[in-house]
Amino acid sequence: MSINHLEKANLVIVGGGVFGNSIAYHYIKNNPGKKVIVLERNELCNAATSRAAAMITKVRAKKQFIPLAQRTYAAIAEMEALLKESMAIKKVGIMYLASSSAKVNELNELARTADEFGERWEFLTPHQAERKAPWLNASTAEQIIFTPNEAYCDPYLLGTFYARSARLLGADIRQGVEVHDILVHENVVHGVVTDTGIIEADCVVIASGAWAPILAKKANVSLPLAPVRSQYWITERSELFPENSPMVVLPDVNAYLRPESGALLFGIRERKSIAVSPHNVPSDISDFQFSADRGMTDLAEVIDPLADFFPAVKDIGLKHYIAGFSAYTPDNYLSMGTSSSVKNILFATGCVGAGIAVCGGVGLAFAELAAGRANPFDFSAFSIERFGNIDPFSEEWLQSCARARSVKNSG
Ligand SMILES: Cc1cc2nc3c(=O)[nH]c(=O)nc-3n(C[C@H](O)[C@H](O)[C@H](O)COP(=O)(O)OP(=O)(O)OC[C@H]3O[C@@H](n4cnc5c(N)ncnc54)[C@H](O)[C@@H]3O)c2cc1C
Known part of the structure; x- marks a missing residue:
């Protein structure tokens, strides 16, 4: 790895799937002029996002998901107006x-x-x-x-609508850049190490999907998902x-x-x-x-x-x-939010197979948290600390997450 330059940003988002791009869109929309960088090691939306059946289900047994999905529909309408292009969702x-x-x-x-x-x-x-x-x-x-x-959509289009809208508003969205490490000093995150250099940031959001526990571990956080x-x-x-x-x-x-x-x-x-x-x-x-x-x-x-x-x-x-x-948890609730032990890092992870539906609310929530404002949604059921001290790489943990999907029966 050759580290050849140092940059600064207000916000660095790791992962260019539907979550990372939605956060970038909502952040730059609500904080014009700030510097936000999305780092995606492959092409945008190459992983879970492109493979989704992409049902944008709002009405659910898990009530906390509903306002998040309602925000997805609102974001789609906003972006269609901004880009002057239809996403042709199928209602x-x-x-x-x-x-x-x-x-x-x-x-x-x-x-x-x-x-x-x-x-x-x-x-x-x-x-x-x-x-x-x-x-x-x-x-x-x-x-x-x-x-x-209720509607379904083309999930690649949804993810790239967020990215294109964010770019139009000033976000810097990079492909082919991998994050290898998180800069942490005395339990405060200061930035990330990529294959092209160091980026210092006021806040880092991990939105790296199924791989998120690997980066979380580098910040000393055991992220509960599989x-x-x-x-x-x-x-x-x-x-x-x-x-x-x-x-x-x-x-x-x-x-x-x-x-x-x-x-x-x-x-x-x-x-x-x-x-x-x-x-x-x-x-x-x-x-x-x-x-x-x-x-x-x-x-x-x-x-x-x-x-x-x-x-x-x-x-x-x-x-x-x-x-x-997709990233699952044993109780089928999202696994996202803040860590009580490490500052300036947020986890937009643990989509439990519902990330296309909830991406609008997730984007807005993390945009607000990253800007130091209150989360407009109730994320208490999604706390990354609710399972206690777990090892996300242990066989026992993996199997408990697999079992959760087998019993899931919502859309
Ligand atoms: C078969 C299938 C069907 C589904 N159907 C639905 C559905 O009907 N409705 C619904 O709401 N959801 C559905 N989902 C779930 C949905 O696809 C996910 O919830 C959503 O795409 C998660 O988005 P994400 O951004 O968290 O993850 P991803 O799209 O996986 O994005 C994570 C990104 O992070 C990047 N990354 C990882 N590590 C690094 C690193 N170190 N540096 C830089 N980049 C990194 C990856 O390359 C990837 O692009 C389905 C999923 C699957 C697989």
Whole structure:
């Protein structure tokens, strides 16, 4: 490593995924004239962000996520106006189908939550649901709820809209620059060491996704999250899958489905998820060999209950298998915020597979914290200290995070 120059910035953000870019956008928008630098070692949005199914789900059982996702929609509208370009998000809504009394109760609670946050919802009959999604068999559904104002998007476009908007407002966004170390003196962070030099900063935000525990350790912080595999499939095209049909969430099956350019994209929460130590995730995620065969084994375990709702799944051709790593926690709550032991460093991490949805609120929250102002959102449930003293690289920790994904059933 040759260190050849020294720079200064108000804020350095490590990681150019959807979180890092959203933070840069919100920070420079609210603090014009400040110097903010994003450092991404590959290309922007190359990792989890580009692989997402990109459902921007607002209405959720975890209420703390909802204002964050509402902020994502507001940020999209702002950036479309700023860049004079449409992101073409697909506002098709989500249909939730419950076929057991336990899940009916959960849907009723979800409807109450939607009311609480001013989000629209309505009941549908099985016939109405099947008319909206011709591939769907809703005959076993005891209750169906439709939230019409939910959308999905192109996640790469979302991440790069933030980056382009931030650049337009004055942010310095760099690709191909890796951060190797954090400068810490007497529990205060002063900057970062990159492969091209040292950058001193008033504040450093770690937004480096699945790899974040590695840099956190260099600042003496044990960051509680683990890279856990997420996966989905995309079918061949068929007239069964009109582009404007709603997304569908099946809580009884732990599956979600949405249209994808005339085909159907569907994901499952497999019975046994895979967690990997951050040290074993290659820095270029395309070098990681995700096993499509292992994915098919996972799918085979849930295909019968899935076929009750999606009868064509056993016959339709599967054209694509997509897998990637998201950062999970044992309780499926985000893992982000400040450390009580080290100053001037913030952790925008632990997305629990919901980072596309919550990126707007995450961006605003860290922009405000980095500027020394109060967080406008309640992050108490996301504290990076809530699990006590853990080792994020231990097998026991990795497995507890993997188990959390296996039981997760929200969109
Ligand atoms: C298959 C799949 C489906 C998903 N579906 C959804 C969905 O429907 N809805 C939803 O909300 N979310 C979904 N997600 C989750 C979503 O993709 C993530 O929550 C989100 O992309 C996290 O963004 P991030 O910026 O934290 O991480 P990333 O996009 O992984 O970005 C981290 C960046 O940090 C960079 N980096 C790491 N270390 C360094 C370093 N030392 N120096 C410089 N750069 C570094 C990496 O190269 C990377 O670009 C899905 C994820 C997957 C994998």
